[in-house]
Amino acid sequence: xxxxxxxxxxxxxxxxxxxxxxxxxxxxxxxxxxxxxxxxxxxxxxxxxxxxxxxxxxxxxxxxxxxxxxxxxxxxxxxxxxxxxxxxxxxxxxxxxxxxxxxxxxxxxxxxxxxxxxxxxxxxxxxxxxxxxxxxxxxxxxxxxxxxxxxxxxxxxxxxxxxxxxxxxxxxxxxxxxxxxxxxxxxxxxxxxxxxxxxxxxxxxxxxxxxxxxxxxxxxxxxxxxxxxxxxxxxxxxxxxxxxxxxxxxxxxxxxxxxxxxxxxxxxxxxxxxxxxxxxxxxxxxxxxxxxxxxxxx
Amino acid sequence: xxxxxxxxxxxxxxxxxxxxxxxxxxxxxxxxxxxxxxxxxxxxxxxxxxxxxxxxxxxxxxxxxxxxxxxxxxxxxxxxxxxxxxxxxxxxxxxxxxxxxxxxxxxxxxxxxxxxxxxxxxxxxxxxxxxxxxxxxxxxxxxxxxxxxxxxxxxxxxxxxxxxxxxxxxxxxxxxxxxxxxxxxxxxxxxxxxxxxxxxxxxxxxxxxxxxxxxxxxxxxxxxxxxxxxxxxxxxxxxxxxxxxxxxxxxxxxxxxxxxxxxxxxxxxxxxxxxxxxxxxxxxxxxxxxxxxxxxxxxxxxxxxxxxxxxx
Numbered sequence: 001x002x003x004x005x006x007x008x009x010x011x012x013x014x015x016x017x018x019x020x021x022x023x024x025x026x027x028x029x030x031x032x033x034x035x036x037x038x039x040x041x042x043x044x045x046x047x048x049x050x051x052x053x054x055x056x057x058x059x060x061x062x063x064x065x066x067x068x069x070x071x072x073x074x075x076x077x078x079x080x081x082x083x084x085x086x087x088x089x090x091x092x093x094x095x096x097x098x099x100x101x102x103x104x105x106x107x108x109x110x111x112x113x114x115x116x117x118x119x120x121x122x123x124x125x126x127x128x129x130x131x132x133x134x135x136x137x138x139x140x141x142x143x144x145x146x147x148x149x150x151x152x153x154x155x156x157x158x159x160x161x162x163x164x165x166x167x168x169x170x171x172x173x174x175x176x177x178x179x180x181x182x183x184x185x186x187x188x189x190x191x192x193x194x195x196x197x198x199x200x201x202x203x204x205x206x207x208x209x210x211x212x213x214x215x216x217x218x219x220x221x222x223x224x225x226x227x228x229x230x231x232x233x234x235x236x237x238x239x240x241x242x243x244x245x246x247x248x249x250x251x252x253x254x255x256x257x258x259x260x261x262x263x264x265x266x267x268x269x270x271x272x273x274x275x276x277x278x279x280x281x282x283x284x285x286x287x288x289x290x291x292x293x294x295x296x297x298x
Numbered sequence: 299x300x301x302x303x304x305x306x307x308x309x310x311x312x313x314x315x316x317x318x319x320x321x322x323x324x325x326x327x328x329x330x331x332x333x334x335x336x337x338x339x340x341x342x343x344x345x346x347x348x349x350x351x352x353x354x355x356x357x358x359x360x361x362x363x364x365x366x367x368x369x370x371x372x373x374x375x376x377x378x379x380x381x382x383x384x385x386x387x388x389x390x391x392x393x394x395x396x397x398x399x400x401x402x403x404x405x406x407x408x409x410x411x412x413x414x415x416x417x418x419x420x421x422x423x424x425x426x427x428x429x430x431x432x433x434x435x436x437x438x439x440x441x442x443x444x445x446x447x448x449x450x451x452x453x454x455x456x457x458x459x460x461x462x463x464x465x466x467x468x469x470x471x472x473x474x475x476x477x478x479x480x481x482x483x484x485x486x487x488x489x490x491x492x493x494x495x496x497x498x499x500x501x502x503x504x505x506x507x508x509x510x511x512x513x514x515x516x517x518x519x520x521x522x523x524x525x526x527x528x529x530x531x532x533x534x535x536x537x538x539x540x541x542x543x544x545x546x547x548x549x550x551x552x553x554x555x556x557x558x559x560x561x562x563x564x565x566x567x568x569x570x571x572x573x574x575x576x577x578x579x580x581x582x583x584x585x586x587x588x589x590x591x592x593x594x595x596x597x598x599x600x601x602x603x604x605x606x607x608x609x610x
């Protein structure tokens with residue numbers, strides 16, 4: 001029972017930041033039809049920005065709760081700075097090309113961002129664990145859980161709901177849905193498709209950076225964090241079905257719990273538990289759990 | 299056919315001759331480039347059918363591990379046999395997955411191969427009998443039963459690799475023009491039509507996959523013979539990404555282009571890691587972007603101007 005609860009809490013907190021990151025990935029895929037390998041680099045950039053921002057707040061002698069705000073602002077700043085440059089300056093030249101070719105374009109971006117990150121922040125790890133202790137520990141029975149983990153769960157729920165509301169209940173959301181279905185028809189109705197692309201890409205980048213920023217206190221921020229995140233968030237969106245919010249949520253839960261199970265019960269399998277789940281899901285539901293079957297061209 | 303064999307022989311002899319006068323570091327670099335090129339050649343075969351595998355690194359690793367294990371445990375040291383053995387083992391191990399993978403297309407094929415290769419990577423890292431994350435070493439191979447003297451090692455390995463590459467390229471050229479090779483092209487354009495015309499899409503894709511595994515295993519074994527060491531990083535997805543990179547750079551129009559691209563990548567990588575050690579990935583990424591932007595059909599399109607027609 002103890003163990004089950006631990007696995008559940010562990011899995012949930014892991015699933016929550018993963019959901020935030022995967023949501024960005026699935027949004028960008030849904031709108032721009034790009035499976036973005038550089039998404040993991042944006043996550044890493046978010047973590048680095050947050051590390052610097054928290055260090056700055058720590059030097060200012062203000063309430064430590066400001067570091068949470070600083071982390072959020074770091075993600076916003078990153079999205080505002082980097083998204084327009086990459087989308088307008090680079091990606092738009094490749095729209096309409098083969099999906100797999102676009103994966104390769106983002107692979108090139110990933111390679112470049114890896115080095116750019118190292119150039120800016122160096123190769124040494126950063127530790128900013130102060131925010132992690134902000135919410136103390138919560139006791140259940142004789143087991144205690146870190147409050148920050150539960151904050152992440154709340155954050156994931158808030159972000160997910162906001163996203164769902166934004167896409168399903170606002171005018172702009174309807175426009176985005178129209179663009180997803182058919183960019184040409186949307187354009188002929190007077191929608192500025194390129195602007196929708198840019199907003200969607202910025203939003204996706206922001207979510208990656210947000211995930212990175214709020215996990216920064218839990219990890220050592222160093223070169224290489226991006227690589228693991230890319231593959232694992234790929235697994236999440238593939239399991240859930242590309243381009244679906246519910247899918248990303250379920251996928252993140254499955255992956256988070258599978259990993260927590262493996263960590264606590266079968267540590268040997270930690271490395272590949274996630275891929276096994278992904279392979280299994282793909283074998284039985286080739287389009288993911290929440291994807292509608294697409295018509296084939298004749 | 300005769301003309302093809304003659305051309306191949308002339309080119310091979312020319313390359314072997316040129317190889318003699320090259321410095322040792324360049325011989326080694328070319329050996330690695332060609333061995334990796336074989337892995338990418340397998341990818342090109344798959345890409346002609348419209349799918350891109352992101353797990354070829356694991357296939358190469360399977361071949362490499364087989365060669366190293368057979369060398370260490372059974373003392374099979376023959377340089378001409380080990381690559382074939384590596385190819386066969388990669389082929390046999392991955393064959394059960396071929397019918398399954400043949401059902402997938404596009405991004406899902408790529409992601410599934412990626413997932414399976416990462417499962418393999420995890421297993422390799424965790425298996426102590428295979429050296430875990432340190433990998434295993436491999437001694438110096440023999441050629442036709444003879445011990446290779448120090449000054450001839452790198453040239454011999456280059457020559458062996460060139461012979462395997464030449465054979466594979468000739469075979470690939472024949473295969474591309476064969477019925478199955480043409481059906482593969484048709485599948486990329488429109489697989490439903492292929493089914494209507496009586497071709498088996500799943501069978502063709504599965505066979506292509508197995509063939510690609512063989513080529514990758516062979517390439518992996520050749521690379522390990524030259525390196526003398528193999529570790530699980532061979533099967534990591536970033537390595538697989540480099541093989542895809544070479545295949546895209548080459549395009550699917552010319553088999554020679556695959557080898558040229560592989561050499562080009564190795565040159566860019568060596569020079570940028572020598573001259574900009576901290577920013578070589580930046581250089582590589584930029585190079586890749588430029589290629590995709592300005593050479594959409596790959597290097598092969600530079601001397602093959604036959605336009606590729608897309609089905610509506």
